[in-house]
Amino acid sequence: xxxxxxxxxxxxxxxxxxxxxxxxxxxxxxxxxxxxxxxxxxxxxxxxxxxxxxxxxxxxxxxxxxxxxxxxxxxxxxxxxxxxxxxxxxxxxxxxxxxxxxxxxxxxxxxxxxxxxxxxxxxxxxxxxxxxxxxxxxxxxxxxxxxxxxxxxxxxxxxxxxxxxxxxxxxxxxxxxxxxxxxxxxxxxxxxxxxxxxxxxxxxxxxxxxxxxxxxxxxxxxxxxxxxxxxxxxxxxxxxxxxxxxxxxxxxxxxxxxxxxxxxxxxxxxxxxxxxxxxxxxxxxxxxxxxxxxxxxxxxxxxxxxxxxxxxxxxxxxxxxxxxxxxxxxxxxxxxxxxxxxx
Amino acid sequence: xxxxxxxxxxxxxxxxxxxxxxxxxxxxxxxxxxxxxxxxxxxxxxxxxxxxxxxxxxxxxxxxxxxxxxxxxxxxxxxxxxxxxxxxxxxxxxxxxxxxxxxxxxxxxxxxxxxxxxxxxxxxxxxxxxxxxxxxxxxxxxxxxxxxxxxxxxxxxxxxxxxxxxxxxxxxxxxxxxxxxxxxxxxxxxxxxxxxxxxxxxxxxxxxxxxxxxxxxxxxxxxxxxxxxxxxxxxxxxxxxxxxxxxxxxxxxxxxxxxxxxxxxxxxxxxxxxxxxxxxxxxxxxxxxxxxxxxxxxxxxxxxxxxxxxxxxxxxxxxxxxxxxxxxxxxxxxxxxxxxxxxxxxxxxxxxxxxxxxxxxxxxxxxxxxxxxxxxxxxxxxxxxxxxxxxxxxxxxxxxxxxxxxxxxxxxxxxxxxxxxxxxxxxxxxxxxxxxxxxxxxxxxxxxx
Numbered sequence: 057x058x059x060x061x062x063x064x065x066x067x068x069x070x071x072x073x074x075x076x077x078x079x080x081x082x083x084x085x086x087x088x089x090x091x092x093x094x095x096x097x098x099x100x101x102x103x104x105x106x107x108x109x110x111x112x113x114x115x116x117x118x119x120x121x122x123x124x125x126x127x128x129x130x131x132x133x134x135x136x137x138x139x140x141x142x143x144x145x146x147x148x149x150x151x152x153x154x155x156x157x158x159x160x161x162x163x164x165x166x167x168x169x170x171x172x173x174x175x176x177x178x179x180x181x182x183x184x185x186x187x188x189x190x191x192x193x194x195x196x197x198x199x200x201x202x203x204x205x206x207x208x209x210x211x212x213x214x215x216x217x218x219x220x221x222x223x224x225x226x227x228x229x230x231x232x233x234x235x236x237x238x239x240x241x242x243x244x245x246x247x248x249x250x251x252x253x254x255x256x257x258x259x260x261x262x263x264x265x266x267x268x269x270x271x272x273x274x275x276x277x278x279x280x281x282x283x284x285x286x287x288x289x290x291x292x293x294x295x296x297x298x299x300x301x302x303x304x305x306x307x308x309x310x311x312x313x314x315x316x317x318x319x320x321x322x323x324x325x326x327x328x329x330x331x332x333x334x335x336x337x338x339x340x341x342x343x344x345x346x347x348x349x350x351x352x353x354x355x356x357x358x359x360x361x362x363x364x365x366x367x368x369x370x371x372x373x374x375x376x377x378x379x380x381x382x383x384x385x386x387x388x389x390x391x392x393x394x395x396x397x398x399x
Numbered sequence: 400x401x402x403x404x405x406x407x408x409x410x411x412x413x414x415x416x417x418x419x420x421x422x423x424x425x426x427x428x429x430x431x432x433x434x435x436x437x438x439x440x441x442x443x444x445x446x447x448x449x450x451x452x453x454x455x456x457x458x459x460x461x462x463x464x465x466x467x468x469x470x471x472x473x474x475x476x477x478x479x480x481x482x483x484x485x486x487x488x489x490x491x492x493x494x495x496x497x498x499x500x501x502x503x504x505x506x507x508x509x510x511x512x513x514x515x516x517x518x519x520x521x522x523x524x525x526x527x528x529x530x531x532x533x534x535x536x537x538x539x540x541x542x543x544x545x546x547x548x549x550x551x552x553x554x555x556x557x558x559x560x561x562x563x564x565x566x567x568x569x570x571x572x573x574x575x576x577x578x579x580x581x582x583x584x585x586x587x588x589x590x591x592x593x594x595x596x597x598x599x600x601x602x603x604x605x606x607x608x609x610x611x612x613x614x615x616x617x618x619x620x621x622x623x624x625x626x627x628x629x630x631x632x633x634x635x636x637x638x639x640x641x642x643x644x645x646x647x648x649x650x651x652x653x654x655x656x657x658x659x660x661x662x663x664x665x666x667x668x669x670x671x672x673x674x675x676x677x678x679x680x681x682x683x684x685x686x687x688x689x690x691x692x693x694x695x696x697x698x699x700x701x702x703x704x705x706x707x708x709x710x711x712x713x714x715x716x717x718x719x720x721x722x723x724x725x726x727x728x729x730x731x732x733x734x735x736x737x738x739x740x741x742x743x744x745x746x747x748x749x750x751x752x753x754x755x756x757x758x759x760x761x762x763x764x765x766x767x768x769x770x771x772x773x774x775x776x777x778x779x780x781x782x783x784x785x786x787x788x789x790x791x792x793x794x795x796x797x798x799x800x801x802x803x804x805x806x807x808x809x810x811x812x813x814x815x816x817x818x819x820x821x822x823x824x825x826x827x828x829x830x831x832x833x834x835x836x837x838x839x840x841x842x843x844x845x846x847x848x
Contacts, residue, residue: 057530059527059548059549060549060551061521061523063444063445064549064551064552065551067444067471067472067551068475068551071471071472071475071476072431072475072479073475073554075551187447188831191445191447192445192447192519192520192521192523193445193521193523195443195444195445247408247412250408250439250443251404251405251408251439253442253443253447253450254443255443290411290416290419291411291436291437291439291440291443292433292434292435292436292440293440293443
């Protein structure tokens with residue numbers, strides 16, 4: 057039996073101390089429904105199911121964090137976008153609140169915050185249960201979609217991606233106005249999440265370098281991520297920023313972030329360590345395709361190599377998958393990942 | 400005003416950024432030295448009990464809470480900035496005046512971590528201690544052993560000082576086991592001091608303590624690589640006296656005012672601040688003064704945090720679970736006096752310009768656990784008279800030997816001499832609620848006041 061609880065281990069990390077071993081954070085989200093034999097739909101519509109799935113996954117894997125996350129549309133939905141709920145898949149954006157900026161201009165956005173909007177209850181219900189059940193020993197991370205990601209789901213995503221890249225100054229001004237409204241709403245959501253005992257982790261998957269340019273990131277994503285981070289820093293919380301996909305193209309911009317921990321996905325983490333490691337605790341970045349498809353022995357070798365190269369990162373390191381663990385990842389693969397990480 | 404956990408989150412939104420960034424410990428400028436955080440921050444990092452407590456809504460008390468709960472991080476930061484860490488155990492308050500006379504030393508009591516399982520509503524520290532064969536029948540302070548094993552609650556001390564004699568028997572056993580952990584560790588010195596159990600032979604008791612303190616000062620001097628002059632020690636004692644004096648003024652104001660100007664939980668934290676100043680004496684001085692001024696203002700304006708009708712009571716032996724204090728207040732009492740077994744840190748140390756060690760020794764003889772139980776009963780009776788209390792609550796700690804020996808004697812003495820009812824309650828293991836049976840007993844007691 058390990059001497060430290062995950063909370064004690066995480067505390068040491070954020071105090072700039074060296075814990076007994078590397079912390080382990082495979083981003084286990086809906087995979088927990090898979091190992092619990094719950095339908096995905098139940099997982100993302102019922103807080104008690106999400107919580108129970110996370111508890112089950114913890115019992116199997118003994119990781120260092122719990123995750124509260126359904127999909128990145130949760131705030132867009134609360135603001136009025138319409139999502140459909142397939143039985144065996146994640147919610148899908150059926151009809152965004154606005155088709156284009158013109159429509160926004162005509163109808164405006166009702167950004168009045170209310171805990172009862174959309175599926176926000178999912179987070180609150182799940183956090184309450186997790187906090188009561190395991191909150192004494194495990195940090196609970198609540199994934200908060202950053203404003204740019206929500207923006208892309210309030211409009212037709214392809215439309216908005218065009219707008220941020222090619223529109224004129226006037227339209228860009230409107231976009232920033234919407235982003236500010238989304239930011240305020242997101243901050244209120246984080247305030248609720250904090251009240252229930254979870255640590256918000258800011259996720260901005262649609263601000264990935266695979267989707268937008270460094271310039272767009274600089275103008276439309278980073279400033280609003282920063283507003284969320286600043287809000288969390290008021291509480292003196294340690295802020296995790298997770299960006300999916302390839303962020304290699306805007307590492308320079310990313311270095312300007314005031315987040316405390318950076319969770320990176322498809323990037324050469326060893327070179328990122330040289331560039332970012334003095335400033336950030338790094339989290340990452342085992343390839344999620346590999347965790348799904350490789351054999352346990354291959355996973356073991358790769359984890360060993362990753363930990364060996366990353367564990368001496370100046371500000372600390374957390375072994376993680378680059379993004380969410382795929383739904384049907386074989387248990388043995390993840391068990392191997394964790395076993396090797398704990399070695 | 401007293402507010403719940405969730406209301407504090409609302410109030411926190413109104414606090415400007417510049418205020419949040421203003422308060423820092425160890426007089427440092429770095430961001431990590433901030434400590435003004437709301438209860439939510441500490442709840443997110445595992446202090447689950449905070450969700451059930453009630454808090455004073457003032458900025459001054461937010462500062463208090465933030466400072467108290469930040470202590471673990473503060474100790475690690477102290478080590479990182481090359482301060483020497485002295486873990487003191489058992490004597491509860493006698494040694495820190497010497498430690499804080501040095502510039503580079505930080506002293507703290509691991510003993511205070513007995514509250515950790517209760518604030519986090521967690522059994523892990525008990526389990527780890529259990530794996531080391533500590534029986535469940537020993538005092539909750541046994542968890543301190545686990546904190547030494549874990550190395551996650553404070554950095555490795557540069558020196559450990561343990562006191563035996565007039566100290567809790569169970570905790571003596573805990574300290575002996577901790578000393579075994581350091582038996583082969585050449586980098587951490589572990590020394591024992593003896594506390595005289597009785598005051599009758601005053602001269603020899605003072606002599607013993609004085610010799611102990613002198614010996615310790617010499618060792619501390621080596622650890623700090625700093626000479627301790629008489630002037631430095633006197634200046635250190637004066638600083639401690641200022642804190643004790645301000646605390647006593649505060650206690651008198653709170654106890655004697657018509658309406659309670661501060662809640663019992665804040666007062667408990669403030670009283671225990673006299674032990675080691677939560678590891679930063681200079682910042683603690685300011686926090687205490689801020690609260691004293693706040694209370695002065697409240698008393699002047701006849702403002703309170705509880706109903707005027709709440710009945711005055713005295714509390715003896717600190718409750719391991721802070722929720723009990725809130726419950727008593729909610730049910731119609733106010734705690735005006737206390738005997739938390741740390742009488743020794745409430746007394747002004749006489750300034751003896753030729754021999755401050757004697758002054759320290761003389762002052763320490765007022766310790767709650769030195770002497771007969773009847774003498775401790777007198778301390779409680781004095782509190783009853785001073786603050787005109789209508790009853791006494793003695794909270795027991797399962798397994799703590801002194802509770803088993805003395806509580807019934809205390810009850811008899813108090814009932815006979817002060818003619819007020821006494822309620823004895825046991826504080827069970829960490830939980831989010833008070834057991835119904837205990838609630839009933841408390842309610843009946845309050846009804847009869």
